[in-house]
Amino acid sequence: MAKQWLFITGTDTDVGKTVVACGFLAAANQQGLRTAAIKPVAAGCEVTEQGMTNSDALQLQAAASHKLSYQQINPVALEPAIAPHIAAAEAGLRMSASRLVGYCRGVSLMPVDTVVVEGAGGWRVPINSRETLADVARELECAVIVVVGMRLGCLNHSLLTMEAIRRDGLQIAGWVANILDPEMPRLQENIDTLKQCINEPCLGTVPRLDDLSAERVADFLTVPGQ
Template identity: 60%
Template structure:
Protein backbone atom coordinates (compact mmCIF):
# COMPACT_ATOMS: atom_id res chain seq x y z
CA UNK A 1 0.00 0.00 0.00
CA UNK A 2 1.50 3.29 -1.09
CA UNK A 3 -0.48 6.50 -1.24
CA UNK A 4 0.60 9.99 -2.26
CA UNK A 5 -1.42 13.15 -1.71
CA UNK A 6 -0.82 16.75 -2.77
CA UNK A 7 -1.70 19.19 0.02
CA UNK A 8 -3.04 22.57 -1.04
CA UNK A 9 -4.82 25.34 0.81
CA UNK A 10 -7.33 28.08 0.27
CA UNK A 11 -4.61 30.64 1.01
CA UNK A 12 -1.27 31.22 2.64
CA UNK A 13 -1.32 30.28 6.34
CA UNK A 14 -4.40 28.09 5.92
CA UNK A 15 -2.73 25.36 7.96
CA UNK A 16 -1.29 23.13 5.23
CA UNK A 17 1.83 22.18 7.16
CA UNK A 18 -0.07 21.37 10.34
CA UNK A 19 -2.43 19.13 8.36
CA UNK A 20 0.38 17.52 6.34
CA UNK A 21 2.52 16.83 9.41
CA UNK A 22 -0.58 15.70 11.32
CA UNK A 23 -1.43 13.15 8.63
CA UNK A 24 2.15 11.86 8.75
CA UNK A 25 2.05 11.65 12.55
CA UNK A 26 -1.25 9.77 12.40
CA UNK A 27 0.25 7.34 9.89
CA UNK A 28 3.31 6.80 12.07
CA UNK A 29 1.06 6.07 15.03
CA UNK A 30 -0.53 3.28 12.97
CA UNK A 31 2.88 1.82 12.19
CA UNK A 32 2.91 3.06 8.59
CA UNK A 33 6.00 4.39 6.83
CA UNK A 34 6.01 8.06 5.85
CA UNK A 35 7.76 10.50 3.51
CA UNK A 36 7.20 14.12 2.54
CA UNK A 37 8.22 16.80 0.07
CA UNK A 38 7.82 20.56 0.20
CA UNK A 39 9.38 21.15 -3.21
CA UNK A 40 9.48 24.94 -2.98
CA UNK A 41 9.68 26.90 0.26
CA UNK A 42 10.06 30.68 0.53
CA UNK A 43 10.80 32.28 3.87
CA UNK A 44 13.85 30.23 4.83
CA UNK A 45 16.36 31.13 7.51
CA UNK A 46 20.10 30.99 7.06
CA UNK A 47 21.76 28.34 9.23
CA UNK A 48 25.16 26.67 9.43
CA UNK A 49 23.71 23.91 7.26
CA UNK A 50 22.24 26.27 4.67
CA UNK A 51 18.77 27.71 4.19
CA UNK A 52 16.14 26.00 6.30
CA UNK A 53 12.35 26.33 6.32
CA UNK A 54 10.33 25.65 9.46
CA UNK A 55 7.49 24.00 7.54
CA UNK A 56 9.87 21.64 5.76
CA UNK A 57 11.58 20.80 9.06
CA UNK A 58 8.18 19.96 10.57
CA UNK A 59 7.52 17.56 7.71
CA UNK A 60 10.99 16.02 7.93
CA UNK A 61 10.46 15.34 11.63
CA UNK A 62 7.50 13.09 10.75
CA UNK A 63 9.23 11.09 8.01
CA UNK A 64 10.17 7.51 8.81
CA UNK A 65 12.07 7.11 5.55
CA UNK A 66 15.72 8.25 5.87
CA UNK A 67 15.37 11.46 3.87
CA UNK A 68 17.76 14.40 3.90
CA UNK A 69 16.56 17.98 4.29
CA UNK A 70 17.43 18.67 0.66
CA UNK A 71 15.18 15.81 -0.45
CA UNK A 72 12.26 17.15 1.57
CA UNK A 73 12.85 20.77 0.53
CA UNK A 74 14.99 20.88 -2.62
CA UNK A 75 14.24 24.53 -3.46
CA UNK A 76 14.79 26.78 -0.45
CA UNK A 77 14.37 30.54 -0.91
CA UNK A 78 15.10 33.19 1.69
CA UNK A 79 12.51 35.97 1.25
CA UNK A 80 9.03 35.26 2.67
CA UNK A 81 7.37 36.31 -0.58
CA UNK A 82 5.73 34.65 -3.58
CA UNK A 83 8.03 31.81 -4.70
CA UNK A 84 8.43 32.94 -8.32
CA UNK A 85 9.45 36.43 -7.16
CA UNK A 86 11.79 35.02 -4.50
CA UNK A 87 13.36 32.81 -7.18
CA UNK A 88 13.82 35.80 -9.51
CA UNK A 89 15.56 37.74 -6.74
CA UNK A 90 17.86 34.76 -6.17
CA UNK A 91 18.61 34.47 -9.90
CA UNK A 92 16.90 31.10 -10.14
CA UNK A 93 14.25 29.63 -12.41
CA UNK A 94 11.59 27.27 -11.05
CA UNK A 95 11.17 24.47 -13.58
CA UNK A 96 8.14 22.19 -13.33
CA UNK A 97 9.86 19.21 -14.93
CA UNK A 98 12.72 19.42 -12.43
CA UNK A 99 10.30 19.69 -9.51
CA UNK A 100 8.41 16.65 -10.80
CA UNK A 101 11.65 14.67 -10.86
CA UNK A 102 12.55 15.75 -7.35
CA UNK A 103 9.13 14.77 -6.02
CA UNK A 104 9.24 11.42 -7.81
CA UNK A 105 12.62 10.75 -6.22
CA UNK A 106 10.96 10.83 -2.79
CA UNK A 107 7.90 8.96 -4.06
CA UNK A 108 10.29 6.20 -5.18
CA UNK A 109 10.92 5.51 -1.48
CA UNK A 110 7.45 3.91 -1.63
CA UNK A 111 6.39 4.94 1.83
CA UNK A 112 2.89 3.93 2.87
CA UNK A 113 2.03 7.65 2.98
CA UNK A 114 3.80 10.41 1.07
CA UNK A 115 2.58 13.99 1.25
CA UNK A 116 3.63 16.74 -1.13
CA UNK A 117 2.92 20.17 0.28
CA UNK A 118 2.40 23.12 -2.00
CA UNK A 119 3.05 26.77 -1.21
CA UNK A 120 0.18 29.15 -0.67
CA UNK A 121 -2.90 28.35 -2.73
CA UNK A 122 -3.64 26.31 -5.82
CA UNK A 123 -2.61 28.89 -8.44
CA UNK A 124 0.67 30.11 -6.93
CA UNK A 125 2.97 30.94 -9.89
CA UNK A 126 6.26 29.13 -10.39
CA UNK A 127 7.34 31.00 -13.51
CA UNK A 128 5.64 33.05 -16.27
CA UNK A 129 3.98 29.93 -17.71
CA UNK A 130 3.33 27.52 -14.84
CA UNK A 131 1.83 27.33 -11.37
CA UNK A 132 2.07 24.77 -8.57
CA UNK A 133 -1.12 23.28 -9.98
CA UNK A 134 0.94 22.15 -12.98
CA UNK A 135 3.20 20.22 -10.61
CA UNK A 136 0.23 18.44 -9.02
CA UNK A 137 -1.17 17.68 -12.48
CA UNK A 138 2.13 16.24 -13.68
CA UNK A 139 2.33 14.04 -10.59
CA UNK A 140 -1.33 13.04 -11.02
CA UNK A 141 -1.70 13.08 -7.25
CA UNK A 142 -5.05 13.21 -5.45
CA UNK A 143 -5.45 16.50 -3.62
CA UNK A 144 -6.29 17.25 -0.01
CA UNK A 145 -7.76 20.73 0.39
CA UNK A 146 -7.01 22.58 3.63
CA UNK A 147 -9.60 25.26 4.30
CA UNK A 148 -8.42 28.03 6.60
CA UNK A 149 -11.59 28.75 8.55
CA UNK A 150 -12.08 32.51 8.53
CA UNK A 151 -14.54 35.01 7.11
CA UNK A 152 -14.71 34.45 3.34
CA UNK A 153 -13.49 30.86 3.46
CA UNK A 154 -16.60 29.35 1.86
CA UNK A 155 -16.07 31.15 -1.45
CA UNK A 156 -12.31 30.51 -1.34
CA UNK A 157 -12.87 26.81 -0.71
CA UNK A 158 -15.50 26.36 -3.43
CA UNK A 159 -13.42 28.25 -6.01
CA UNK A 160 -10.31 26.22 -5.16
CA UNK A 161 -12.26 22.96 -5.33
CA UNK A 162 -13.68 23.92 -8.73
CA UNK A 163 -10.20 24.78 -10.02
CA UNK A 164 -8.74 21.45 -8.87
CA UNK A 165 -11.55 19.47 -10.51
CA UNK A 166 -11.29 21.55 -13.69
CA UNK A 167 -7.59 20.68 -13.78
CA UNK A 168 -8.57 17.01 -13.87
CA UNK A 169 -7.44 15.91 -10.42
CA UNK A 170 -9.50 14.10 -7.79
CA UNK A 171 -9.99 15.72 -4.41
CA UNK A 172 -9.50 13.03 -1.76
CA UNK A 173 -11.02 15.15 0.99
CA UNK A 174 -10.84 18.44 2.84
CA UNK A 175 -9.84 19.60 6.31
CA UNK A 176 -11.31 22.47 8.29
CA UNK A 177 -8.36 24.29 9.85
CA UNK A 178 -9.58 26.69 12.53
CA UNK A 179 -6.98 29.41 12.13
CA UNK A 180 -9.17 32.22 13.49
CA UNK A 181 -9.99 31.60 17.17
CA UNK A 182 -12.63 34.35 17.04
CA UNK A 183 -14.47 33.22 13.92
CA UNK A 184 -18.20 33.63 14.32
CA UNK A 185 -20.68 30.84 13.50
CA UNK A 186 -17.84 28.38 12.89
CA UNK A 187 -20.02 25.27 12.99
CA UNK A 188 -22.46 26.77 10.49
CA UNK A 189 -19.59 27.54 8.13
CA UNK A 190 -18.28 23.98 8.39
CA UNK A 191 -21.77 22.62 7.76
CA UNK A 192 -22.16 24.91 4.74
CA UNK A 193 -18.95 23.54 3.27
CA UNK A 194 -19.88 19.95 4.06
CA UNK A 195 -23.13 20.37 2.16
CA UNK A 196 -21.36 21.89 -0.85
CA UNK A 197 -18.11 19.92 -1.15
CA UNK A 198 -18.87 16.41 -2.45
CA UNK A 199 -15.83 14.85 -0.79
CA UNK A 200 -15.15 13.60 2.76
CA UNK A 201 -14.37 15.94 5.62
CA UNK A 202 -11.13 14.42 6.94
CA UNK A 203 -11.15 16.35 10.17
CA UNK A 204 -11.64 19.61 12.00
CA UNK A 205 -8.48 20.93 13.62
CA UNK A 206 -9.36 23.40 16.36
CA UNK A 207 -7.31 26.49 17.04
CA UNK A 208 -4.35 25.02 18.91
CA UNK A 209 -1.88 26.94 21.05
CA UNK A 210 1.66 25.70 20.33
CA UNK A 211 0.18 23.25 17.84
CA UNK A 212 2.06 20.04 17.13
CA UNK A 213 1.75 17.34 14.50
CA UNK A 214 0.78 14.87 17.21
CA UNK A 215 -2.04 17.14 18.39
CA UNK A 216 -3.30 17.62 14.84
CA UNK A 217 -3.19 13.88 14.24
CA UNK A 218 -5.85 13.28 16.88
CA UNK A 219 -8.30 15.36 14.85
CA UNK A 220 -7.68 13.69 11.46
CA UNK A 221 -9.09 10.51 9.94
CA UNK A 222 -6.85 8.28 7.87
CA UNK A 223 -9.63 5.78 7.28
CA UNK A 224 -11.30 8.07 4.77
CA UNK A 225 -8.04 8.09 2.80
CA UNK A 226 -7.87 4.31 2.73
CA UNK A 227 -5.00 4.16 5.22
Protein backbone atom coordinates in the same frame (compact mmCIF):
# COMPACT_ATOMS: atom_id res chain seq x y z
CA MET B 1 0.44 -1.73 -1.45
CA ALA B 2 0.63 1.07 -4.04
CA LYS B 3 2.39 4.22 -2.98
CA GLN B 4 -0.08 6.95 -1.99
CA TRP B 5 0.73 10.52 -3.04
CA LEU B 6 -1.09 13.28 -1.15
CA PHE B 7 -0.71 16.91 -2.19
CA ILE B 8 -1.60 19.38 0.58
CA THR B 9 -2.88 22.71 -0.68
CA GLY B 10 -4.77 25.51 1.02
CA THR B 11 -7.45 28.09 0.36
CA ASP B 12 -4.81 30.78 0.93
CA THR B 13 -1.45 31.29 2.56
CA ASP B 14 -1.15 30.89 6.35
CA VAL B 15 -4.14 28.56 6.67
CA GLY B 16 -2.26 25.75 8.43
CA LYS B 17 -1.08 23.51 5.58
CA THR B 18 2.04 22.43 7.46
CA VAL B 19 0.18 21.74 10.70
CA VAL B 20 -2.31 19.56 8.85
CA ALA B 21 0.35 17.89 6.68
CA CYS B 22 2.30 16.90 9.79
CA GLY B 23 -0.92 15.65 11.37
CA PHE B 24 -1.57 13.36 8.40
CA LEU B 25 2.01 12.08 8.57
CA ALA B 26 1.60 11.27 12.27
CA ALA B 27 -1.78 9.61 11.71
CA ALA B 28 -0.33 7.45 8.92
CA ASN B 29 2.67 6.58 11.10
CA GLN B 30 0.31 5.45 13.85
CA GLN B 31 -1.35 3.08 11.36
CA GLY B 32 1.99 1.46 10.59
CA LEU B 33 2.46 3.18 7.24
CA ARG B 34 5.92 4.30 6.18
CA THR B 35 5.83 8.01 5.34
CA ALA B 36 7.95 10.61 3.60
CA ALA B 37 7.39 14.32 3.07
CA ILE B 38 8.44 16.87 0.47
CA LYS B 39 8.06 20.63 0.23
CA PRO B 40 9.44 21.18 -3.29
CA VAL B 41 9.70 24.94 -2.96
CA ALA B 42 9.69 27.11 0.16
CA ALA B 43 9.97 30.88 0.38
CA GLY B 44 10.83 32.45 3.71
CA CYS B 45 14.01 30.54 4.57
CA GLU B 46 16.83 31.39 6.98
CA VAL B 47 20.55 30.88 6.66
CA THR B 48 21.60 28.14 9.11
CA GLU B 49 24.51 25.74 9.55
CA GLN B 50 22.63 23.39 7.18
CA GLY B 51 22.34 26.15 4.59
CA MET B 52 18.99 27.74 3.76
CA THR B 53 16.21 26.10 5.76
CA ASN B 54 12.50 26.68 6.17
CA SER B 55 10.61 26.03 9.40
CA ASP B 56 7.71 24.31 7.61
CA ALA B 57 10.06 21.91 5.82
CA LEU B 58 11.85 21.13 9.10
CA GLN B 59 8.50 20.23 10.70
CA LEU B 60 7.73 17.88 7.80
CA GLN B 61 11.17 16.33 8.14
CA ALA B 62 10.55 15.64 11.83
CA ALA B 63 7.04 14.24 11.31
CA ALA B 64 7.82 11.73 8.53
CA SER B 65 8.92 8.23 9.52
CA HIS B 66 11.40 7.89 6.63
CA LYS B 67 14.15 10.38 7.32
CA LEU B 68 15.32 12.27 4.25
CA SER B 69 18.04 14.91 4.10
CA TYR B 70 16.86 18.51 4.23
CA GLN B 71 17.83 19.01 0.58
CA GLN B 72 15.63 16.07 -0.45
CA ILE B 73 12.66 17.48 1.46
CA ASN B 74 13.09 21.08 0.29
CA PRO B 75 15.16 21.20 -2.90
CA VAL B 76 14.30 24.84 -3.70
CA ALA B 77 14.81 27.04 -0.63
CA LEU B 78 14.31 30.79 -1.13
CA GLU B 79 15.12 33.42 1.47
CA PRO B 80 12.49 36.18 1.08
CA ALA B 81 8.98 35.39 2.28
CA ILE B 82 7.36 36.46 -0.97
CA ALA B 83 5.75 34.76 -3.98
CA PRO B 84 8.09 31.87 -4.92
CA HIS B 85 8.44 32.77 -8.61
CA ILE B 86 9.48 36.32 -7.70
CA ALA B 87 11.96 35.10 -5.08
CA ALA B 88 13.39 32.58 -7.55
CA ALA B 89 13.78 35.22 -10.28
CA GLU B 90 15.57 37.54 -7.86
CA ALA B 91 17.92 34.67 -6.93
CA GLY B 92 18.59 33.87 -10.58
CA LEU B 93 16.86 30.47 -10.38
CA ARG B 94 14.68 29.02 -13.13
CA MET B 95 11.88 26.96 -11.63
CA SER B 96 9.78 24.61 -13.74
CA ALA B 97 7.12 22.04 -12.99
CA SER B 98 9.20 19.27 -14.60
CA ARG B 99 12.19 20.04 -12.41
CA LEU B 100 10.11 20.11 -9.21
CA VAL B 101 8.39 16.88 -10.27
CA GLY B 102 11.80 15.31 -10.81
CA TYR B 103 12.80 16.15 -7.24
CA CYS B 104 9.58 14.60 -5.95
CA ARG B 105 9.86 11.46 -8.04
CA GLY B 106 13.22 10.72 -6.49
CA VAL B 107 11.25 9.80 -3.37
CA SER B 108 9.31 7.17 -5.34
CA LEU B 109 12.37 4.94 -5.07
CA MET B 110 12.22 5.09 -1.27
CA PRO B 111 10.63 2.23 0.73
CA VAL B 112 7.58 4.25 1.81
CA ASP B 113 3.80 3.83 1.59
CA THR B 114 2.62 7.44 1.75
CA VAL B 115 4.28 10.57 0.37
CA VAL B 116 2.94 13.94 1.53
CA VAL B 117 3.78 16.84 -0.79
CA GLU B 118 3.10 20.29 0.65
CA GLY B 119 2.48 23.15 -1.73
CA ALA B 120 3.08 26.84 -1.13
CA GLY B 121 0.22 29.26 -0.65
CA GLY B 122 -2.89 28.25 -2.58
CA TRP B 123 -3.63 26.10 -5.62
CA ARG B 124 -2.67 28.57 -8.35
CA VAL B 125 0.63 29.91 -6.98
CA PRO B 126 2.90 30.64 -9.98
CA ILE B 127 6.32 29.03 -10.29
CA ASN B 128 7.17 30.85 -13.52
CA SER B 129 5.37 32.92 -16.16
CA ARG B 130 3.45 29.90 -17.52
CA GLU B 131 3.18 27.28 -14.78
CA THR B 132 1.82 26.99 -11.25
CA LEU B 133 2.29 24.50 -8.43
CA ALA B 134 -0.93 22.88 -9.64
CA ASP B 135 1.09 21.60 -12.62
CA VAL B 136 3.37 19.75 -10.20
CA ALA B 137 0.44 18.01 -8.51
CA ARG B 138 -1.05 17.17 -11.90
CA GLU B 139 2.17 15.63 -13.28
CA LEU B 140 2.57 13.57 -10.10
CA GLU B 141 -1.12 12.54 -10.30
CA CYS B 142 -1.52 13.26 -6.60
CA ALA B 143 -4.72 13.04 -4.66
CA VAL B 144 -5.32 16.51 -3.22
CA ILE B 145 -6.25 17.51 0.32
CA VAL B 146 -7.50 21.07 0.75
CA VAL B 147 -6.86 22.86 4.04
CA VAL B 148 -9.62 25.40 4.64
CA GLY B 149 -8.60 28.21 6.96
CA MET B 150 -11.79 28.97 8.84
CA ARG B 151 -12.13 32.73 8.60
CA LEU B 152 -14.30 35.26 6.80
CA GLY B 153 -14.14 34.55 3.07
CA CYS B 154 -13.42 30.84 3.43
CA LEU B 155 -16.62 29.73 1.69
CA ASN B 156 -15.80 31.46 -1.58
CA HIS B 157 -12.11 30.53 -1.41
CA SER B 158 -12.93 26.88 -0.72
CA LEU B 159 -15.47 26.44 -3.49
CA LEU B 160 -13.26 28.16 -6.07
CA THR B 161 -10.28 26.03 -5.04
CA MET B 162 -12.30 22.82 -5.32
CA GLU B 163 -13.62 23.90 -8.72
CA ALA B 164 -10.08 24.57 -9.99
CA ILE B 165 -8.74 21.21 -8.76
CA ARG B 166 -11.58 19.31 -10.42
CA ARG B 167 -11.05 21.26 -13.65
CA ASP B 168 -7.40 20.17 -13.56
CA GLY B 169 -8.60 16.56 -13.52
CA LEU B 170 -7.27 15.58 -10.12
CA GLN B 171 -8.97 13.62 -7.38
CA ILE B 172 -9.82 15.54 -4.23
CA ALA B 173 -9.21 13.13 -1.38
CA GLY B 174 -11.00 15.45 1.02
CA TRP B 175 -10.71 18.68 2.95
CA VAL B 176 -9.89 19.79 6.47
CA ALA B 177 -11.46 22.65 8.41
CA ASN B 178 -8.63 24.33 10.32
CA ILE B 179 -10.01 26.72 12.91
CA LEU B 180 -7.83 29.82 12.84
CA ASP B 181 -10.15 31.95 14.96
CA PRO B 182 -12.36 30.17 17.52
CA GLU B 183 -14.36 33.41 17.82
CA MET B 184 -15.26 33.48 14.13
CA PRO B 185 -18.94 34.45 13.88
CA ARG B 186 -21.16 31.49 12.92
CA LEU B 187 -18.17 29.14 12.84
CA GLN B 188 -20.19 25.91 12.95
CA GLU B 189 -22.66 27.22 10.40
CA ASN B 190 -19.78 27.90 8.02
CA ILE B 191 -18.41 24.37 8.50
CA ASP B 192 -21.89 22.94 7.94
CA THR B 193 -22.24 24.99 4.76
CA LEU B 194 -18.96 23.60 3.43
CA LYS B 195 -20.09 20.06 4.19
CA GLN B 196 -23.29 20.71 2.24
CA CYS B 197 -21.54 22.34 -0.74
CA ILE B 198 -18.51 20.05 -1.10
CA ASN B 199 -19.10 16.50 -2.30
CA GLU B 200 -15.74 15.21 -1.08
CA PRO B 201 -15.40 14.12 2.57
CA CYS B 202 -14.37 16.33 5.44
CA LEU B 203 -11.30 14.54 6.82
CA GLY B 204 -11.38 16.43 10.08
CA THR B 205 -11.87 19.66 11.99
CA VAL B 206 -8.73 20.85 13.74
CA PRO B 207 -9.50 23.14 16.68
CA ARG B 208 -7.25 25.94 17.90
CA LEU B 209 -4.66 24.01 19.92
CA ASP B 210 -2.04 25.03 22.45
CA ASP B 211 -0.16 21.84 21.59
CA LEU B 212 0.46 21.80 17.84
CA SER B 213 2.47 18.60 17.81
CA ALA B 214 1.87 16.35 14.81
CA GLU B 215 0.58 13.60 17.11
CA ARG B 216 -1.96 15.93 18.73
CA VAL B 217 -3.24 17.19 15.38
CA ALA B 218 -3.48 13.59 14.14
CA ASP B 219 -6.19 12.97 16.77
CA PHE B 220 -8.56 15.12 14.70
CA LEU B 221 -7.79 13.67 11.24
CA THR B 222 -8.77 10.65 9.15
CA VAL B 223 -6.19 9.43 6.64
CA PRO B 224 -7.88 9.09 3.23
CA GLY B 225 -8.19 5.56 1.95
CA GLN B 226 -7.67 4.04 5.38
